[in-house]
Amino acid sequence: MLTTSIKTLLTEAWRKLGLEPVSFSVDPSERPEYGDFSSNIAMAGAKIARSSPRDLAARIIGNLPQDAFAKVEIAGPGFINLHLKREMIHSCLKEILQDEGKLTAEKIGRGTKLQVEFVSSNPTGPLTVGHGRQAVLGDVLSSLYEQLGYDVTREYYFNDEGRQVDLLAQSLWARYRQLCGEDVTIPEQGYQGDYLIEIAQQVKDDIADAYPVFDEAAKGFFRVRGVSVIKEMIKDDLAQLGVKFDNWFSEADLHRRGEVDAALKALTERGGTYKQDGAIWLRAEDNGGIKDSVLIRSDGRPTYLMVDIAYHMDKYRRGFNHVIDVQGADHHVEQSCMQAALKILGYPQDFLRYAVHQFVSIVEGGETLRMSTRAGRFVLLRDLTSELGRDVVRYFMVARKPETHLQFDLDLARAESLDNPVYYIQYAHTRIASIFRKAEEIDDPSEVDLSPLQSPSELDLIKQLDSFPEILEEAALRFAPHLLAEYALNLARAFHAYYADHRVLGEETDLMQARLALLSAVQMVFKNSLEILGMSTPEMM
RNA sequence: GCGCCCGUAGCUCAGUGGACAGAGCAACGGCCUUCUAAGCCGUCGGCCGGAGGUUCGAAUCCUCCCGGGCGUACCA
Known part of the structure; x- marks a missing residue:
């Protein structure tokens, strides 16, 4: 990767000054006149060196290998602007072509066992668009970690025990009795959705x-x-979106195996619980939690939190090194209690991380629909997927930063379906595929002489390809899959612009083969990107 | 009240310490004898919610305020 090698050169130059290490950045330059990459090393290190940034920059540059760059300049407050030699960019593309591994992230996971738990909706109704966001988020996050070399297990946790399921039973019974001609009402807290009528029938x-x-x-x-029946509905909804789980975990199993009792015992033995008002409480506040919470109600039934703690102990026992729980922003208190419980149990601090996301609201006809599964007010995920297709739903769900509210404008999604980012990206891939269909002779891309690639947009394309692994790593570690969605969009933009004023077929052989090689690399990156996003890569549109 | 998240162009959003703040949509104007015009190029549009502070440098970090969402259950 270019930034990595540049960083190495600058670090080496810095070391020759005999000063303590400094943390600095190397970024693609914002403007062509700033060269290919810029570094803030001289400004960041000015204090340590007790020298002005510009003077320091000059000394650092003096320590760089003579022939490493085409041009190195000091600019503005003390930026070091680096102009790369074309050969350096060409050899970067060569590496990408020779070793497809160059297109994937560094395998920092190295087989670490990681579990990603997501959706985990109660089996009391079909999935809504809100679950859809979480499904896509969790799935793409999982894929990203797989790219980093983690051994990932996607898991869904069914709360198939307890009060909510009892309410479901009663609601279904009521629908059933209604069909039998009886005037029975659904309980106040029950599930009002029409889907129960179908099942009742x-x-x-x-x-x-x-x-x-x-x-x-x-x-x-x-x-x-x-x-x-509802478990199957949920599985169907997810399958339609292209989300596959490795494991479906049942809460009932936890109870059956006595793991809930064992979890309570473990917490109590470590002094993590106390009795009050006939209930058993978790000592969360003393352990970093927001507030103490009930584990066992005064009637002896365990709370959701209690069972969830048992579930996480089970995850630990199964040998996962790390666990990521994808959850909505409304579980904030419970998350802190869970972390407190794991702390009491002495688990490693980085065992569990929460990937938190905000909600989806559906905007239709300028009106925002407020959703509630229990009240039967919601837009079903399957309706959205059926209408817009898997690719569009997935892209829209993942293209926004998780911590912001996602406004899914149905009218817009329908009306704009023709120049929506999904097709824009896929069309880029299609155009490349089309060129390769028509090309008569294609040399082995990894053997081609790349020196004919001289235009700025060609060199820019290569630099963009080069940054792909960094994007994957950042998107995973920051729980920010939208970075990949955006990357793919930007690459498509760069490609379309390139396509508009560069011919490939019909050019003189050396140039044509060099361009074909470039395009095959671009195509690979589109393919990888879309695959991680769970989207298709059509050959024709 | 307290806790968490958000407030960037008319709209939807990128941008988690760097050089004149970006994209898409919307609006307006150009480009099809040539590899798919589901495309390209250009114009218009912003005291980055407000006020202080930290820093050589702040949309970005800190404090306070305003506005919105969520939470604050012996619900899940």
Whole structure:
């Protein structure tokens, strides 16, 4: 990578000054007259060197190898602007072509076992667009970490026990009795969505008129029935979006194996709990949490937090080195309690990290729809996916910074579907594919003489390709997949501009082969980018 | 009240210490005998919510204020 090698040269030049190390940056220059890359090393190190930035810059430059750069200048307050030799850029492209590995990130993960848990919606209803954002975020994040060499497990946690599932059972039973001609109302806190009518109809087809009252037997039956049907619904919704999980984890299993009791015992043994008002509390506040929370209610039932702690102990036992939980911004308190619990248990501090995201609101007809699964007010993920297609939904969901609210304007998504970023990027890939279909003779790109590539836009394209691995690493480590979405868009922009005023086919052989080699590298990067984003790479449009 | 997140062009958003703040959409004007015009080029448009502070340098870090979202359950 160019920035890496430049950084190495500058670090070496700095070391020759005999001063303590300094942290500095090397960035692509903002303007052509600033060269290819700029560094702030002289300004950053001015204090250490007790010298003015510009003087210091001159001394650093004096220590650089004579022939490393085409031109090195001091500019503005003390920037060092580096003009690369063309051969350096060409050899960078050569490396990319020779070793596809140059297009992927450094394998800093080295097989570290990482679990990414996401969506984990209760099996009480179909997924909404809100879950959709999390699904795409978690999936792309997982792919990014895979690129970094991590051994990633995508996991979905089903809360298939407890109060919410009981409410689902009762709501489903009520729908069922309604179909049997009875005037039964859905419980206040229950699930009002129409999807339960459909399931109730299936139930009625199977068992005719039964369960006149909602007793234990009815609860058991409708719970099992409802949960299993809805689990499949959820899996279908995710499959349609192209999200695949390695593991579906059931809360019921935790209870069955006694892990919840064991977790409570472990916390208590370490002095992490206390009794008050008939309940058992987690000593969260003393351990960095926002506030103490109930683990066991006064009626003896465990809270969600208690079970979740048991679940995370289970993750640890399964040997994951790191766990990332993708969650909505509304779980803030609980997140701090979970971290407090893990601290009490003595887990490594970096075992669990939360990738937090804000919500999606759907804007239609200038109106914002406020969603609530329980009230039955929501836009279903599957409706969105069916209408707009997997590629569009995925791109829109991941193109925004996770911590900002995502306004999904349905009208805009529909109306703009023709010049939307998705097609813009895919079209770039298509254009390249088309050239390769028509090209008659293509030399092995890694053997081609690249020196005919001389135009600024060609050299810029190469520099953009070169930064791909850095983007992957930053997008993963910062939980910021939108950086990749944006990168792909920028690369497409650069390519389309290039395409508009550079011919490939029909040019003199050396130039044509060099350009074909460049395009094959660009195509590879589009392919990798879109694949990580979970989008298709059409050959024709 | 307290905690977390957000406030950048008419709209949707990039930009987490660097040189005159960027893109898409919208508006306006150019470009198709040539590898797919689902494209390219140009114009218009911003005291980066406000006020202080730290720094050689702040949209970016700190403090306070204003505005919006979320949370503050023996719900999940």
